[in-house]
Amino acid sequence: MGMSPEEFRRYGHQVVDWIAGYLAHPERYRVLPDVRPGEVAAALPHAGPEQGEPIEGILEDFERLIVPALTHWNHPGFMGYFAISSPGPGILGELLTAALNPNGMLWKTAPAVTELEQVTLGWLRRWLGLENDLFGLIFDTASTSSLHAIAAAREMADPETRQRGARGGLVLYTSAEAHSSIEKGAMALGIGRENVRRIPVDAEFRMRTDLLAEAIESDLAAGRRPFCVAATVGTTSTTSIDPVEAIAGLAEKHGLWLHVDAAYGGAAAILPEMRHVFRGVERADSLVINPHKWLFTPVDCSVLYTRRPEILRRAFSLVPEYLRTSEDERAVNLMDYGVPLGRRFRALKLWFVLRYYGREGLAARLRAHIAWARELAAQVEAHRDFELAAPAPFSVVCFRRKGTDEENRRLLDRVNASGEVFLSHTVLHGKFTLHLAIGNIGTTRGHVQRAWQIIQEQAGSAI
Ligand code: PLP
Numbered sequence: 001m002g003m004s005p006e007e008f009r010r011y012g013h014q015v016v017d018w019i020a021g022y023l024a025h026p027e028r029y030r031v032l033p034d035v036r037p038g039e040v041a042a043a044l045p046h047a048g049p050e051q052g053e054p055i056e057g058i059l060e061d062f063e064r065l066i067v068p069a070l071t072h073w074n075h076p077g078f079m080g081y082f083a084i085s086s087p088g089p090g091i092l093g094e095l096l097t098a099a100l101n102p103n104g105m106l107w108k109t110a111p112a113v114t115e116l117e118q119v120t121l122g123w124l125r126r127w128l129g130l131e132n133d134l135f136g137l138i139f140d141t142a143s144t145s146s147l148h149a150i151a152a153a154r155e156m157a158d159p160e161t162r163q164r165g166a167r168g169g170l171v172l173y174t175s176a177e178a179h180s181s182i183e184k185g186a187m188a189l190g191i192g193r194e195n196v197r198r199i200p201v202d203a204e205f206r207m208r209t210d211l212l213a214e215a216i217e218s219d220l221a222a223g224r225r226p227f228c229v230a231a232t233v234g235t236t237s238t239t240s241i242d243p244v245e246a247i248a249g250l251a252e253k254h255g256l257w258l259h260v261d262a263a264y265g266g267a268a269a270i271l272p273e274m275r276h277v278f279r280g281v282e283r284a285d286s287l288v289i290n291p292h293k294w295l296f297t298p299v300d301c302s303v304l305y306t307r308r309p310e311i312l313r314r315a316f317s318l319v320p321e322y323l324r325t326s327e328d329e330r331a332v333n334l335m336d337y338g339v340p341l342g343r344r345f346r347a348l349k350l351w352f353v354l355r356y357y358g359r360e361g362l363a364a365r366l367r368a369h370i371a372w373a374r375e376l377a378a379q380v381e382a383h384r385d386f387e388l389a390a391p392a393p394f395s396v397v398c399f400r401r402k403g404t405d406e407e408n409r410r411l412l413d414r415v416n417a418s419g420e421v422f423l424s425h426t427v428l429h430g431k432f433t434l435h436l437a438i439g440n441i442g443t444t445r446g447h448v449q450r451a452w453q454i455i456q457e458q459a460g461s462a463i
Pocket residue numbers: 082140141142143144179181232234235236261262263264290302
């Protein structure tokens with residue numbers, strides 16, 4: 001027999017109470033767990049149960065075996081990679097999505113899934129200051145969004161591919177600091193890594209447009225076919241901002257599809273004073289921004305906007321008889337715009353988050369994160385034992401202790417072993433660098449300052 005409504009109510013209350021307690025005191029847990037590879041699996045049975053088990057036991061094991069073995073991304077001390085958040089409104093949206101379990105593959109299979117997605121992405125687009133004719137849809141991750149953008153770029157350059165398969169000779173351009181998902185997308189689509197040009201960056205980690213222009217000319221001269229350029233607003237290591245306007249000029253000159261990866265940094269365009277980060281983005285053919293990065297929406301939720309939905313549709317639409325509906329002429333069927341047929345109701349949690357905080361509420365939080373990052377960057381710069389490794393235009397600070405790579409590596413390990421804070425690293429100009437990202441909605445200025453204090457203590461330097 002299934003779970004009775006009474007049983008669901010009882011355990012549902014218990015689970016919601018547990019979540020409320022977790023959100024109130026995430027600091028009860030270490031950010032980084034103290035576990036070794038294989039430990040979790042070894043504590044679990046090799047085979048699933050023949051007979052169903054009571055929920056009590058499952059919840060007990062969840063708390064005993066699973067929770068302590070997680071890296072707590074929803075912890076205010078989580079400052080590695082890009083910090084993310086799963087606040088109350090997002091959790092409630094996810095809960096209701098799971099309860100309804102609609103599949104928005106077609107408009108007809110769940111009309112509100114398609115329409116709420118279009119409406120929320122319209123709100124977000126306006127908040128980002130983007131033009132009206134952008135079509136948006138939600139994918140799981142930026143990696144998937146960018147893969148679809150590159151596929152659309154290829155469809156524009158090589159409309160025969162769909163029918164005949166890839167012909168080769170196409171070349172994609174991105175910067176040496178671009179996220180690996182761009183190159184991976186090109187790999188997956190059969191463009192080939194050899195045909196991805198990682199254009200060098202300037203001293204501030206921005207794509208060098210003079211070298212981009214040279215690379216395009218040289219490929220053209222060799223008879224190859226440049227088809228796509230992917231610029232980044234907020235690169236993964238340093239959050240540098242590629243000169244999108246100049247890149248757009250080159251893309252237009254050579255008829256290339258311009259994709260902008262603003263997976264993390266795009267959120268900042270909600271702030272009028274940060275709108276400049278999107279300069280030139282209005283000329284892009286596609287843009288990815290992840291509400292699950294810096295817009296307080298639970299993983300997963302990545303938005304792909306495009307000015308050319310008809311090309312994306314041409315690349316992906318394939319409709320078997322059993323998926324035809326009488327509304328096909330009048331409604332958007334989101335399955336036509338990508339690989340996945342099934343579609344989770346991700347827009348629901350986004351709608352909850354956008355409505356609960358409102359534009360001003362989101363903006364206030366982003367503004368604070370940026371201010372705390374600037375404060376920390378100034379403190380690092382002023383400290384005799386530390387140095388800033390890159391400008392900090394958003395909420396990420398890259399820095400190192402003046403010393404060897406090994407010293408910095410050990411420093412990072414000691415800081416993370418504290419369990420209070422978690423930072424990640426990168427390598428910049430060949431040097432091991434600490435990367436501190438502010439982005440969790442529970443993080444306060446106090447948490448950032450405490451992280452700085454721990455870093456200084458562990459570096460053995462005077463505070
Ligand atoms: N683009 C940038 C700039 C990123 O920093 C990341 C991940 O951090 C990605 C894309 C990939 O994001 P996702 O995990 O959503 O695929």
